[in-house]
Amino acid sequence: MTQNAVSFRHPLTWVPTLYLAMGLPNVMVGVVAAIIYKNMGVSNEDIALYTSQMYLPWVLKPLWAPLLEPFKTKRWWVISMEFLMAASLGLVALCLPLDDFFRLSLAFFWITGFASATQDTVADGVFMTTVNLRDQARYSGLQGMCWNMGAVIGSGLFVSLTGWLHNAHGLPWVQCWVIVVCMAAASMALFGVWHLRALPPGGPSTLKGEGMAAGWTAMKESWISFFQKPQIWMMLAVIFFYRFGEGFIEKFGPLFLLDARELGGLALGNEALGHINGSVGTISFIAGAFLGGFLAAKMTLPRAFFILALVLNIPHLTYFYLAQTMPTDPWVIGTIVSIEKFGFGMGSVGHMLYMMQQVAPGPFKMTHYAMATGVMALTKWGTGTVSSWLWSGVNHSYNSFFGWVLVFSIPPVILAFLAPFPQKASDDDESSPPAGH
Numbered sequence: 001m002t003q004n005a006v007s008f009r010h011p012l013t014w015v016p017t018l019y020l021a022m023g024l025p026n027v028m029v030g031v032v033a034a035i036i037y038k039n040m041g042v043s044n045e046d047i048a049l050y051t052s053q054m055y056l057p058w059v060l061k062p063l064w065a066p067l068l069e070p071f072k073t074k075r076w077w078v079i080s081m082e083f084l085m086a087a088s089l090g091l092v093a094l095c096l097p098l099d100d101f102f103r104l105s106l107a108f109f110w111i112t113g114f115a116s117a118t119q120d121t122v123a124d125g126v127f128m129t130t131v132n133l134r135d136q137a138r139y140s141g142l143q144g145m146c147w148n149m150g151a152v153i154g155s156g157l158f159v160s161l162t163g164w165l166h167n168a169h170g171l172p173w174v175q176c177w178v179i180v181v182c183m184a185a186a187s188m189a190l191f192g193v194w195h196l197r198a199l200p201p202g203g204p205s206t207l208k209g210e211g212m213a214a215g216w217t218a219m220k221e222s223w224i225s226f227f228q229k230p231q232i233w234m235m236l237a238v239i240f241f242y243r244f245g246e247g248f249i250e251k252f253g254p255l256f257l258l259d260a261r262e263l264g265g266l267a268l269g270n271e272a273l274g275h276i277n278g279s280v281g282t283i284s285f286i287a288g289a290f291l292g293g294f295l296a297a298k299m300t301l302p303r304a305f306f307i308l309a310l311v312l313n314i315p316h317l318t319y320f321y322l323a324q325t326m327p328t329d330p331w332v333i334g335t336i337v338s339i340e341k342f343g344f345g346m347g348s349v350g351h352m353l354y355m356m357q358q359v360a361p362g363p364f365k366m367t368h369y370a371m372a373t374g375v376m377a378l379t380k381w382g383t384g385t386v387s388s389w390l391w392s393g394v395n396h397s398y399n400s401f402f403g404w405v406l407v408f409s410i411p412p413v414i415l416a417f418l419a420p421f422p423q424k425a426s427d428d429d430e431s432s433p434p435a436g437h
Contacts, residue, residue, distance in 0.1 A: 011131055014198045015139055016146040018078070018123050021191035023150025025085050025116040028184055029054050029109050030380065031254060032154045036181075038258055039162070039173040039270070042102060044396075045388050048251050050102075052384025054109055057117040058377030065121045065370040066219035074122040074129075074202035074366070075195070081119035082192035088112040089185035093178045101174075120373065122202070125366030128356060129203025138297060144289040144349055152282045155254070158184065160274020167271060222364040226371055231420040235359055238419045239375045242309060242351045245316050245409030246344060247383025248401075252391065253319060256398050257333070264398040266322065266333060276334040284338035288345025295346075296353055302421040305350050309416030312347020313409040315340040320402040350416075351376070358423050383408075 034051045038044075068077055088111040095104040131139060161183075162176040226232065257273050259265025268276075292311075295304045318340040327333055355376070360369035387401075394400035 009198055009200050011139055012142075014195070014200065015127065015131075015143060017191060017194055018126070018199065019143050019146035020150040020153075021078075021082055021188065021195070022116070022120055022123055023147040023152075024154050024184065024187060025089070025112055026120075026147075027151035027154040028089065028181075029113045029116065031151070031250065032158065032184075033105075033109055034251070035155075035159055035254055035258070035270070035273075036096075036105075036177050037102065038255060039177070040096075040101070044252075044255055044259075044391060047255065048384060048388035048391060050106060052251065052381055052388070054106070054113045055377050055381040055384060057110070057113040058120070059374050059381055061117040061121050061377075062223075062367065062371040062374045063219075064118070065367045066222050066364070067216070068118070068122060074126045075199045076201075077122040078119055078126065078199060079192050079195050081115040081122075082188050082195065084115040085112050085119070086185045086189035086192065088115065089181055089188060093181035093185065096178050096181070097174050117377075121366065121370040124356075124369050124373070126200060126202035128360065128365055128369065130200050138293075142290075142293075144293070144345065144352060145286050148285050148289065148345065149282070152278050152285070153187070154184065156274050156276075156278025156282060158274070160271050160278055163270030163272070163274060167269065218364070218367075222367040222371075225362060225364060226368050229359070229362070229368075230422040232359075234418070234420050235354075235422075236372075236375055238415045239351070239355060239359070239372055240379050241412045241415050242354075243312070243348070243376065243379055244383060244412050245313055245405050247380050248387050248390070248405045248408060249316060249319055249340070250380070251384045251387045252398075252401060253337075256319065256323070256402075257337075259398075261326070264323070264396070266326065266328075268330065268333065272330045272334075276330070276337055280334045280338040281341040284342035285345035288342040288347075289349060292346035292349030296349055301350065301353050301357060305354065305419055305421075306413075306416050308347045308350030309413050310347075311343045312350070313343075313412050315343035316402075316405055316409045320399075320406055323398040323402045354419070358421055361423050 030051070033054065034047045037047045037051070088108050092105050092108040092112070095101055095108065098104060127143070158180045162173070162180050165171045165176040165179065166173060229235070254273060255265070257266050257268045257276070258270075259267070261267045288311075292308055295307065298304075299307075318336050322333065322336055327336075355369060355372035359372040360366075362368060390404060391401060394404070
């Protein structure tokens with residue numbers, strides 16, 4: 001197949017698989033690792049503290065993103081990282097039966113995180129330099145849905161499968177997770193094979209072929225130009241706080257659903273948690289993501305942004321309600337959790353488009369978008385780390401913990417109302433070539 005043939009691939013042949021391949025390893029590192037360690041007897045404090053540190057590759061990726069520009073194509077980097085993640089996840093599976101599994105698996109999850117963060121950078125670069133602004137909004141719902149479908153496969157299907165293997169077949173947790181993590185590794189390898197055929201190369205960098213010295217120069221120029229953007233500090237504050245409350249729920253929500261009732265949790269098993277994440281939660285998220293994309297395209301992002309922030313943050317009330325009422329019916333629990341997932345799906349579209357259309361535009365679009373998503377990852381790292389301390393500070397009370405989450409959900413809404421929009425639509429449209437051209 002010629003390079004031009006690859007370049008003209010319709011977005012529907014590669015956008016869904018590209019974002020599936022981004023969502024799966026992200027949730028394996030950020031969420032599924034916590035469930036693995038919970039099943040294998042690690043304490044909540046250690047789970048929250050150590051798994052939160054695995055967000056650091058996403059925080060630090062702007063440091064090496066410009067160094068990717070002079071070498072190879074964006075497509076080459078995507079595919080290479082997918083095969084690296086297949087190998088590192090396979091090594092996670094191999095070390096789980098060992099006595100020192102916690103330390104060793106954390107190390108291999110770190111490698112997975114590094115490769116995933118690198119893939120995110122170049123994959124978003126492929127999308128932004130191949131698809132024009134109008135189609136970015138058109139495909140934003142599909143893009144967000146597929147990213148989170150990757151997450152659903154990990155936190156829904158895979159988690160549910162471990163529960164079935166454990167309960168129906170009597171396998172110990174370690175064997176259940178070895179099987180499932182191997183499946184995740186095989187999935188990443190299959191994505192790599194498909195993208196060898198389907199993925200376009202993305203827009204070429206102006207630094208292509210100029211060597212490492214050009215990369216270092218580009219890093220300096222990209223950082224300087226990033227902080228010269230109009231109203232950049234306010235935009236970074238908006239990005240950092242937009243999902244601030246969500247960060248606490250992402251880390252402790254699954255632990256709350258799994259913990260025993262005498263510890264204040266809802267005592268769901270892996271099967272029930274997986275079904276919630278993979279059925280009603282998935283449907284709710286997909287509906288929210290498509291509605292968010294439609295709203296942003298119909299109203300334009302500046303008009304829709306505050307609404308999307310409200311929709312994201314108000315449903316945090318659901319976990320506070322669950323901690324207060326402690327329902328026992330899994331369907332009731334699933335329905336209430338699905339409300340939060342709907343809000344997350346709809347609201348996260350605004351976050352993604354704000355970074356893509358307001359912060360990224362310019363000559364270093366890929367690197368600047370990586371910086372913006374690095375700030376988003378900094379939120380996850382910060383809230384995940386603080387959640388461990390907050391959990392100890394509230395004496396392991398989920399009522400108090402989720403009460404604080406409601407407080408932390410107020411600043412995002414205020415900042416979304418004040419968010420600046422210095423980039424005009426026409427400016428972005430000129431910097432993004434039409435799809436297929």
